[in-house]
Amino acid sequence: MGRVGLVRTLKGVIVFLAVLAAVFYGVLFPEVIGEFGEREFAWLVTPATVAVELSVIPIAAALVLFWQICTEIGRDRSFCHKNARRLTGIGFCALADTAYCVVGTVTIFAITGGHPGVALLSMAAAVCGLAIALAAFLLSHLVLKAADLKAENDLTI
Numbered sequence: 517m518g519r520v521g522l523v524r525t526l527k528g529v530i531v532f533l534a535v536l537a538a539v540f541y542g543v544l545f546p547e548v549i550g551e552f553g554e555r556e557f558a559w560l561v562t563p564a565t566v567a568v569e570l571s572v573i574p575i576a577a578a579l580v581l582f583w584q585i586c587t588e589i590g591r592d593r594s595f596c597h598k599n600a601r602r603l604t605g606i607g608f609c610a611l612a613d614t615a616y617c618v619v620g621t622v623t624i625f626a627i628t629g630g631h632p633g634v635a636l637l638s639m640a641a642a643v644c645g646l647a648i649a650l651a652a653f654l655l656s657h658l659v660l661k662a663a664d665l666k667a668e669n670d671l672t673i
Contacts, residue, residue, distance in 0.1 A: 523590040530583050537579075541572045557628060564624075571616050574609040581605045595662035603659060607652035614645030 517525070549564045581602040588599050621638035624630065 519589065519592065523586050526586045526589070527583065530579055530586065534576075534579055537572060537575055541569060545569075560627065567620055571613055571620070574613040574616070578606045578609040581609070595659055595666050597660065597663050600656045600660035600663060603652050603656035607649045607656065610645050610649035610652060614642050614649065617641050617645065 545568050546565050549561055549568065552561075552564075585599050585602050588594065588596060593599075617638060621634065625635070
């Protein structure tokens with residue numbers, strides 16, 4: 517696969533993830549929260565919906581940063597300091613969303629008594645978020661090293 521095909525594929529994945537997030541955050545999550553609130557905790561529906569909807573902000577920011585990285589790859593500037601900073605930004609977005617998820621889960625458990633299945637799902641989300649953050653920080657370090665090597669190599673030519 518060439519550079520142009522790679523960029524198109526990556527941008528297609530970004531669009532797919534954005535549509536998936538829109539479906540989850542626009543339809544699925546509010547519906548599930550509404551059903552949960554019909555039973556015992558009707559007073560929690562609006563605050564829970566707002567809290568969940570706020571968690572999309574770091575996800576959207578990470579997708580924008582990833583789009584910008586793909587644009588740089590399309591311009592044949594894969595290894596640059598901008599992309600290293602963007603990958604660091606994606607790592608911080610993943611950490612922020614993971615922390616937000618953990619705080620939200622602890623809060624819901626404190627208010628409602630919680631369910632063990634929700635705890636397991638939250639722990640799985642936290643592990644995935646930490647893995648994404650770790651991968652982004654590692655890739656940022658590697659891209660930064662590659663950008664430095666490229667700059668050094670460009671000076672010798």
